[in-house]
Amino acid sequence: MGVEATAPASLQEVINWARKNSVWPVTFGLACCALEMMVASSSTYDIARFGAEVFRPSPRQADLMIVAGTVTRKMAPMLKRIYEQMPEPKWVIAYGACACSGGIFQTYNVVQGVDQIIPVDVYVPGCPPRPEGLLKGIITLQEKIAVEPAGQRKLVSLPWGNNG
Amino acid sequence: MDSGMVGNLLKETFPEAVLKIEDFRGETSVTVDAGKIRKIMAFLKESEKLCYDLLLDLAGVDFNDRTPRFMIAYMLHSTKFNNKLRIKTTVAEGVSLDTVSDIWLAANWMEREVFDMLGIIFNNHPNLIRILLTDDFVGHPLRKDFPVKGLDFDKPLQVCLEEEQ
Numbered sequence: 001m002g003v004e005a006t007a008p009a010s011l012q013e014v015i016n017w018a019r020k021n022s023v024w025p026v027t028f029g030l031a032c033c034a035l036e037m038m039v040a041s042s043s044t045y046d047i048a049r050f051g052a053e054v055f056r057p058s059p060r061q062a063d064l065m066i067v068a069g070t071v072t073r074k075m076a077p078m079l080k081r082i083y084e085q086m087p088e089p090k091w092v093i094a095y096g097a098c099a100c101s102g103g104i105f106q107t108y109n110v111v112q113g114v115d116q117i118i119p120v121d122v123y124v125p126g127c128p129p130r131p132e133g134l135l136k137g138i139i140t141l142q143e144k145i146a147v148e149p150a151g152q153r154k155l156v157s158l159p160w161g162n163n164g
Numbered sequence: 165m166d167s168g169m170v171g172n173l174l175k176e177t178f179p180e181a182v183l184k185i186e187d188f189r190g191e192t193s194v195t196v197d198a199g200k201i202r203k204i205m206a207f208l209k210e211s212e213k214l215c216y217d218l219l220l221d222l223a224g225v226d227f228n229d230r231t232p233r234f235m236i237a238y239m240l241h242s243t244k245f246n247n248k249l250r251i252k253t254t255v256a257e258g259v260s261l262d263t264v265s266d267i268w269l270a271a272n273w274m275e276r277e278v279f280d281m282l283g284i285i286f287n288n289h290p291n292l293i294r295i296l297l298t299d300d301f302v303g304h305p306l307r308k309d310f311p312v313k314g315l316d317f318d319k320p321l322q323v324c325l326e327e328e329q
Binding site for chain 2: 073074076077080081084106107108109111112116117
């Protein structure tokens with residue numbers, strides 16, 4: 001057990017509070033859902049209110065992957081690689097029916113739900129979901145992050161490993 | 165030259181290879197013998213009177229219950245005379261067809277797509293590998309006997325990255 005895992009609950013709350021208010025998504029749009037994701041960052045919907053407006057072009061700087069759109073089987077290795085390149089702690093929102101379950105594409109070339117490849121924290125259904133859906137998804141994720149216990153998320157940048 | 169007269173010119177030049185000439189609403193379709201496809205295509209492109217210098221599309225069709233089973237359609241366009249021509253040919257299952265990718269370079273990827281989706285082999289193609297689907301895909305999905313959901317639809321997808329191996 002690492003040093004940080006024994007930290008008092010109040011410190012963990014501080015860490016969670018900092019994390020949940022600066023969830024930076026990686027720029028990752030696959031299909032039409034990505035357009036709704038872009039609209040969510042416009043002034044009308046203003047994703048910046050939740051500290052998630054900084055879409056990073058590099059997965060190395062991102063905390064959140066919004067899988068927005070249809071995941072084809074050919075895209076699946078790239079998606080997994082981008083996820084693996086993101087530093088811990090990291091979260092995933094499956095945005096739209098295709099990312100959740102394959103949607104209308106019950107075919108040979110579409111992954112039937114991105115959770116077959118990477119772990120998903122929040123599912124946002126819809127085809128495509130409105131930008132409010134994404135905002136609700138981010139709020140739900142923030143509520144989830146706020147109560148995460150110590151030791152649940154790896155932090156590889158610290159030498160003692162798990163720190164919650 | 166007007167596209168309606170192209171059929172007659174082809175019939176004069178290749179009397180035994182031209183099987184059928186159709187005219188429908190100003191569109192001309194010529195069905196030709198698959199064995200002579202390269203000679204006819206080279207003629208259509210090189211001839212001064214025709215000059216079909218642009219290959220718009222190359223597509224395959226699976227008729228499943230017909231014999232021969234497959235049809236390949238070439239959509240040609242002449243930028244000089246501004247008209248279009250459709251060339252059709254039929255291919256049986258397991259029979260290969262000569263490539264036209266050295267006549268029009270655009271045919272390279274189109275023939276790869278037809279190979280990928282229907283499994284038709286093009287002789288002398290420089291790089292006949294899958295273009296749309298993954299390299300390890302089994303089957304040719306635009307064939308009518310291919311299940312729409314694929315062969316392993318109900319199994320979870322395993323993704324193994326190169327660096328994990």
